[in-house]
Amino acid sequence: MRVPPPPSPSYEVWAVAGIPEVRPGDDLARLVADAAPELRDGDILLVTSKIVSKAEGRIVRADSREEAIDAETVRVVARRGPLRIVENRQGLVMAAAGVDASNTEPGTVLLLPENPDASAAAIRAGLRELLSVDVGVIVTDTFGRPWRTGLTDVAIGAAGVHVLDDLRGGTDAHGNPLSATVVATADELAAAGDLVKGKAAGLPVAVVRGLGHMLGDGSTAAQLVRTATDDMFRLGTSEAVREAVTQRRTVRAFTAEPVDPAAVRRAVEAAVTAPAPHHTTPWRFVLLESEAARRELLDAMRDAWIEDLRRDGKTEESITKRIRRGDVLRNAPYLAVPCMVMDGAHTYGHARRDAAEREMFVVATGAGVQNFLVALAGERLGSAWVSSTMFCRDVVRKVLGLPEDWEPMGAVAIGHPAAAPRERVPRPADPFIAVR
Template identity: 85%
Template structure:
C-alpha cells in the first residue's frame, strides 16, 4: 500500500523570451511579443522591460544633455551628491536621474520612462488576450537602486492583472504570532526574478513567470507601490532635509485638541541647546507649561498687565479688547513654552557701548536657540507660533512662574497639532538680502 501523497512543494519557472527585435517608435509591442512564440498560458506573468515600452511609445526625445532631460522630468529633488540626483519624477517614482536613459539610443537623444506605465501594461495585456486568447498578468519593469542596500534590482513601475501587494496584516505566522505590519511587494519580487534571466546587457527585454497564477488579480496597479508622502520617513536626503526643515517651518495659530507629547518637546529642547553661544555659555532655559492651570494663571496675569499698559497709553476699551484678542493663539494652544535667556558668564566692561554689544551677543544666541526649537518641533510634526508678549511683562512672568531674577523671558511658544495645513509661503530670492563686497 502506498501512503498518503506528499504535499506539493511550491515552485515556479522563470524564463527569458528570445526573438524580440529592435523596437522602434510606433511598433505594436504586443504583436512583437506574440510573434516571438512566447508559449503563454493562462496564469503566466509577463515581465517587460520599460525601455522597449518607451521606444514603442515614442518616448525618445532630443536633448542637449541628459541633465537637461532630467530637469524636465523632475518634480522634486530628493537627494543630490555631485552630479548624481535622486528625484521624484512625473510618474511619482523616486529614482536616480528621473529614469532618463541615455544608453541604447541615438546620440543627442534620451529615452524617457513610459508616460503612464500602468496604462502601458494594461494595453499589452489586453492586446495579448486578443492575439493569443490567454489571460496573463503584465508587469513593466525598470532598474532601481535602493536606500540602505548596495546594488541595483528590477522593480515594477507598471502593472495590469497582478495583485502588486500581498497584505498579510491581520493574519498569523506559522507560530501563531499576529502579523501587524507585513505587506509583501509581490510585483517587485516578480520583476527582480525576471531580471535574473533577462540580464542588463543580454538583449532579452521580456521574461515569463509560470507557476504563480495565484498572484493574478484585478483592482491594483504599480502606482499602489509608491509610498504616500505622509508615510515616507525617508522622503529627503540629508542636506535636502535640513533645508526643507528650515524653509518649510510655518507659524501655526490654530490647533486641534490632540495632546502634545511631552517627550517630543523635550527632544526639541535638546536640539535647541545646540545653538552657538558666546564665551562657551549656555544661555537658554525653557519653561514647559504642561498643565492647564499654569497656562491659565500666566496668561491671565499677562492679560491684566497688558490691559493696564494699554489704558495708560490712552487706548479705548474697544481697542484694548481687540488687541488683547491677539493673545488667543497662546490661550487656545494645548501646550506653552516660555524660552528664557540667562546671561551668566557675560563680561562686564563698565562701558555702555561694549556692555550693550555683550548683551546683544546673548540675544542672538537666544534667537538661534528658539529657531532650533521651532524647527525641531516641526520635525516632530508639531505646529508652533513664537509670540513676543512675555518680553513686555517680564516681572509678571517671573513672579507667576517663580523664576529666578536673572531669567529673562524671551517670548512664548504655542505648541500643538496644526488644525489645518499652513498656507504656502511665497519663495524669497536670496539675492534681495545679499550684498557682496
C-alpha cells in the same frame, strides 16, 4: 489585501526572446504576443520600462542628461557630486529621475513612462484581445535602495496583479501576531524577472508562471509609493537640513492630536547646539505640557495685555479684536517658552560694549529658537513663534515660577497642523545680499 498562497508554492520564470528593437508608436502587446504566443491565463509579464518609454515616444532631445533630469525633478532628496536622488513627476524617489541616456541616439534621452500603471493596463488589455489570455503586467525599472549596496528591479507600473500582500492581523508559524508586515509582491516579482532579463542581455520582457493566485484587479504600482506623511526617510543627507528649513512654516491652526513630549525634547536637544558667546549656554526652555499650566499662563498674559491696551487708550472693541488674534497660543495643544539667561556674560562698565554683549546673547538665543523650530518641522510638528511673553516677562516669571534672570523670549505654539501648509513663495537670495 491578503493573497492566499497556492497549495504547493512554486513558480518558473524565463526571459522572452525575439522582442525586436522598439520604436515610437510600436504596439508592445503585439510584439509580446508575436514573441510569446504560449502565454497562459495567470502568467505575469514583466516589462522593462525602457521599451515602454520607447514605444510611447518618451524620447526627448536634450543638450545634456542633467538638463533633462532638471525638467523631470520635483524635489531633490540627496546629492553627492554629480549624483542626485530626486522625486520625479511620477512620484518615484530614485537616481537621476529615471532619465536614461543609454541605448538611445546621441543627443536624446529616455524619460520614464508618463503613467506606468496606465501603460501596464494597456499591454494587459492588448494581450487579452490578441491571445485571449488573462495575464498580469508589471512595468519595471532599476532602483538603488537606502542602506543597501547594488541595484534591483522594482515595479513602477502594474495591472492585474496584487502589488501588496497585507499580512497584518494574521499570525506567524508560532502564533505570534503580525502587526506591521505588508509584503511588496510586485517588487519581488520585478526582481525575479531581472535575474533572467539581465541588464545588458537585450531581453526586456520576462514571464513568471505558477503564481496565478497573485492576479487580481484594482491594484496599481502607485500604491507602493509611501505618502509624505508616512515616509520616515523622506529627507536626504545635506538636503535634510535645507528641506527642514524650507518646510518650516508658521502654523496657526492645530488638530486635537496630542504632541509627543519626547519629540519636543529632541527639538530642544537640537536647539542647544546653536552657537553662543564665551562657550556659554544661554538657552532655557519651559515646556507647558498640562492644559492647566497653559491656561493659567495665557489667562495671566491676557489680563496683563488688556491692562496695557486700556492704559494706551484702546477701545474695548479694538481690545477684543487684538486678543482674538492672539488665540494661536490658546488653541495649541502644547506650548514652549524659550528663555535667555546671561550666565557668563562679560561686564565692561561701558554702555556701548555692555549693550553689544547683551545683543550677542540675544542673537545666540534666537539661533537656538530657530534650531528648535526647524527640529520641530523635522518631527512633522507645526509651530508658531509668538513674541507676546517678551512684553510681560514679570507676569510670565511669576506664573511659571522662574528665576529673575530667566528672560522669556516669546512662546512657541506646537501641534499637528490642521491643514497642509500653503506653498511658500520663493525668495531669491540676491535682494538680501550685499557683496563688497
